[in-house]
Amino acid sequence: MARPAAGLLALLCVASLPLAAQLRPVAVRVSGPKGLDSLARLGFEVAGMRRTAAGLEAIVVASPESERRLALAGLAVAPVSGVPVGPAGDSFFVYRSFDKPVTGIRATLLAWAATDTLIHVDSIGASVQGRAILAVKIGAAADAPGRPNVLFMGTHHAREWVSTEMAMRLIRWLADSAPPGLLATRDVWVIPVENPDGYQYTFTNDRFWRKNRRDNGDGTFGVDPNRNYPEFWGYDDAGSSGATGDETYRGPGPGSEPETKAIMAFHAAHPPVVSVSYHTYSGLVLYPYGFRDGALAPDLPIYRALSGSDLLPAVHDSVPNTSFPYYHPGPGWNLYPTNGEYTDWAYRAHRTIAFTTELTSGCCTPDSNLYYGFVFPDDSALVNRVFHDNLPFALAVIAAAGDPSMATGPAGTVPTAPRIESIWPETWVNLPAGGPIPFSLSVRGATGGILQRSLQSDSLSQGTVRWWWRSDVTVDQARAVRVEGTGLEGELISIGGAEDADLGWTGWIRTNDAVAGSYAWTTATNDTLTSPIVNLSGRSRLWLQFWTKHRGSTFTPEQRGLVQVSGDSGTTWSTVAAVEGDGSAWYPMRVDLPLLTGARGARVRFISVGFTWWLDAVGFASDSTGKFAALPPVAGLEVSENPVRGTQVVFSWPAGSGAPVIGVYTFGGDRLVSATLPSGSTEYAWDLTAGSRRVPNGAYLVVLQLDGRVMRRRLFVTR
Ligand SMILES: [Zn+2]
Numbered sequence: 001m002a003r004p005a006a007g008l009l010a011l012l013c014v015a016s017l018p019l020a021a022q023l024r025p026v027a028v029r030v031s032g033p034k035g036l037d038s039l040a041r042l043g044f045e046v047a048g049m050r051r052t053a054a055g056l057e058a059i060v061v062a063s064p065e066s067e068r069r070l071a072l073a074g075l076a077v078a079p080v081s082g083v084p085v086g087p088a089g090d091s092f093f094v095y096r097s098f099d100k101p102v103t104g105i106r107a108t109l110l111a112w113a114a115t116d117t118l119i120h121v122d123s124i125g126a127s128v129q130g131r132a133i134l135a136v137k138i139g140a141a142a143d144a145p146g147r148p149n150v151l152f153m154g155t156h157h158a159r160e161w162v163s164t165e166m167a168m169r170l171i172r173w174l175a176d177s178a179p180p181g182l183l184a185t186r187d188v189w190v191i192p193v194e195n196p197d198g199y200q201y202t203f204t205n206d207r208f209w210r211k212n213r214r215d216n217g218d219g220t221f222g223v224d225p226n227r228n229y230p231e232f233w234g235y236d237d238a239g240s241s242g243a244t245g246d247e248t249y250r251g252p253g254p255g256s257e258p259e260t261k262a263i264m265a266f267h268a269a270h271p272p273v274v275s276v277s278y279h280t281y282s283g284l285v286l287y288p289y290g291f292r293d294g295a296l297a298p299d300l301p302i303y304r305a306l307s308g309s310d311l312l313p314a315v316h317d318s319v320p321n322t323s324f325p326y327y328h329p330g331p332g333w334n335l336y337p338t339n340g341e342y343t344d345w346a347y348r349a350h351r352t353i354a355f356t357t358e359l360t361s362g363c364c365t366p367d368s369n370l371y372y373g374f375v376f377p378d379d380s381a382l383v384n385r386v387f388h389d390n391l392p393f394a395l396a397v398i399a400a401a402g403d404p405s406m407a408t409g410p411a412g413t414v415p416t417a418p419r420i421e422s423i424w425p426e427t428w429v430n431l432p433a434g435g436p437i438p439f440s441l442s443v444r445g446a447t448g449g450i451l452q453r454s455l456q457s458d459s460l461s462q463g464t465v466r467w468w469w470r471s472d473v474t475v476d477q478a479r480a481v482r483v484e485g486t487g488l489e490g491e492l493i494s495i496g497g498a499e500d501a502d503l504g505w506t507g508w509i510r511t512n513d514a515v516a517g518s519y520a521w522t523t524a525t526n527d528t529l530t531s532p533i534v535n536l537s538g539r540s541r542l543w544l545q546f547w548t549k550h551r552g553s554t555f556t557p558e559q560r561g562l563v564q565v566s567g568d569s570g571t572t573w574s575t576v577a578a579v580e581g582d583g584s585a586w587y588p589m590r591v592d593l594p595l596l597t598g599a600r601g602a603r604v605r606f607i608s609v610g611f612t613w614w615l616d617a618v619g620f621a622s623d624s625t626g627k628f629a630a631l632p633p634v635a636g637l638e639v640s641e642n643p644v645r646g647t648q649v650v651f652s653w654p655a656g657s658g659a660p661v662i663g664v665y666t667f668g669g670d671r672l673v674s675a676t677l678p679s680g681s682t683e684y685a686w687d688l689t690a691g692s693r694r695v696p697n698g699a700y701l702v703v704l705q706l707d708g709r710v711m712r713r714r715l716f717v718t719r
């Protein structure tokens with residue numbers, strides 16, 4: 001049964017106050033992700049989606065002027081029924097303004113601090129209008145170096161009241177109910193209102209105000225505090241706006257706003273190991289990166305372990321009538337690209353494992369056709385549900401602050417070993433931070449020969465606990481790789497990518513928008529792509545590789561892609577992954593498949609549920625391969641062939657403790673190669689065609705310096 005929205009009754013009761021505000025929520029008819037894109041380009045942040053008899057509608061908050069812009073862009077606009085405009089007043093059961101005497105946020109925090117020895121309140125800066133930005137520490141008053149910092153924040157965006165109530169309840173719960181020992185081992189901070197001016201303004205002037213209250217000097221007010229952080233600030237105009245009147249106005253410069261500066265100074269003084277920034281609403285747990293489609297953080301395994309997957313999510317939504325039963329976890333661009341945003345900044349600037357939670361997916365009461373998201377009911381029991389839905393994730397985050405590499409969540413733990421995440425067309429390896437870095441790559445093709453050994457054609461991106469290493473080696477039909485220096489090997493047992501030779505695949509259509517080869521598969525409707533049968537007998541440590549991109553929306557999470565595998569030729573299927581939201585650039589996915597060990601009749605299928613989806617380079621893979629024989633240990637400096645007749649030669653030597661330095665000289669004394677290798681390296685491959693300059697036939701001298709020893713070998717090149 002639909003619950004009456006008490007908050008709305010309270011809102012309607014104050015409608016006699018002067019209507020200073022001109023903003024109101026409106027519904028805009030859209031035709032799927034393309035329509036959402038055009039809204040973003042017009043400077044609107046989509047607040048939610050609803051489906052009506054007329055079709056899909058996006059909810060945005062618009063002024064009369066911006067409503068005219070929507071109309072000029074050809075978009076049909078209708079007011080959202082049942083949601084009041086204007087000031088909210090300050091007489092709710094649950095919600096209270098920042099300034100309200102006795103029961104307001106500031107008064108409540110100060111009262112708690114005065115009466116509870118576990119609650120301490122600090123001002124970390126002042127807003128544009130001079131309000132204190134209050135940080136609450138629960139536990140001991142002072143930081144201790146042995147206790148990792150954890151930070152929770154609410155209300156960057158003024159109208160997102162439930163995020164402040166979430167933060168307030170978290171403070172109370174930690175002070176009253178935290179298990180013994182938790183506060184003794186963590187420094188837990190909560191900033192309930194990041195944007196106090198905007199928050200206050202939603203009570204006094206405009207319920208739907210989002211930004212801070214900066215006077216932009218041109219008749220407009222407000223900078224979006226969650227587009228003002230210095231990382232990727234102004235990266236493009238899709239992820240924030242340069243127009244002062246827009247809802248996502250990024251401000252005149254990176255970190256220009258005092259509210260942003262306060263958070264930056266707080267991070268410099270108390271760098272959080274993990275943090276959660278609460279917003280409303282959508283039912284999402286987002287993490288870096290958000291600035292560009294397809295960008296994946298090196299610490300992806302930690303983010304995934306904590307926030308879970310669509311099959312095993314960390315946060316369930318128990319609010320009645322919500323659009324979706326759980327919070328979709330994913331990189332920020334699953335919602336839409338954002339720049340100057342908090343989590344990308346905290347992660348890059350302070351190595352914080354940072355999450356944005358969009359609390360609850362919003363609620364529709366079918367009888368009244370009432371839509372609510374920002375205007376969450378003024379109902380303590382419902383707000384408490386949101387809090388208790390999110391408490392387990394908050395506690396998992398606090399626990400993970402001890403050692404993020406040991407983070408655990410519903411979808412498992414963080415792998416401790418290096419891992420190949422894609423074999424082909426690019427090799428992506430996820431590594432423990434500080435461990436050995438790959439120094440070359442051996443690639444075998446379909447015919448079995450080593451097609452290429454490439455040196456240092458790689459890129460390393462360093463995260464907090466994990467690193468990415470991505471080789472830019474692209475070899476047609478690579479079937480196995482050995483990542484030298486890590487002990488990692490991987491093999492594609494099967495591969496398909498819509499090419500002419502990929503027989504036996506059914507469903508979907510071909511497109512020449514491919515990540516490998518000439519074609520990829522795509523669909524824009526309910527359609528299933530099914531692989532032929534692959535025999536995996538005798539195989540273990542199996543996983544599925546695929547490259548994907550998709551045009552979906554987290555506002556319509558029922559539109560999604562499902563990945564299923566079968567070990568019995570397609571008689572029974574198991575769902576092993578789901579793909580949701582927006583992701584308009586190719587990226588690789590790895591799905592472990594322990595259940596297919598040794599299966600003779602392995603198949604995979606991709607089920608589009610109203611999802612616009614592309615796939616390429618799909619293959620069953622194994623971490624265990626016999627494609628590369630182990631090199632026997634060597635006594636001195638050895639070469640793989642002498643004289644050299646091919647295009648490359650491998651030097652190998654006994655392991656030492658320092659960094660090996662390798663040089664190759666002509667007998668005339670010219671140095672052709674000079675390289676300092678990572679400590680522990682025992683191999684180096686010399687590409688005799690590197691730089692498009694073929695090394696001439698003749699005699700050369702190879703010199704290796706290691707741990708004070710010098711080893712030399714004479715080498716002949718004869719082709
Ligand atoms: Zn927000």
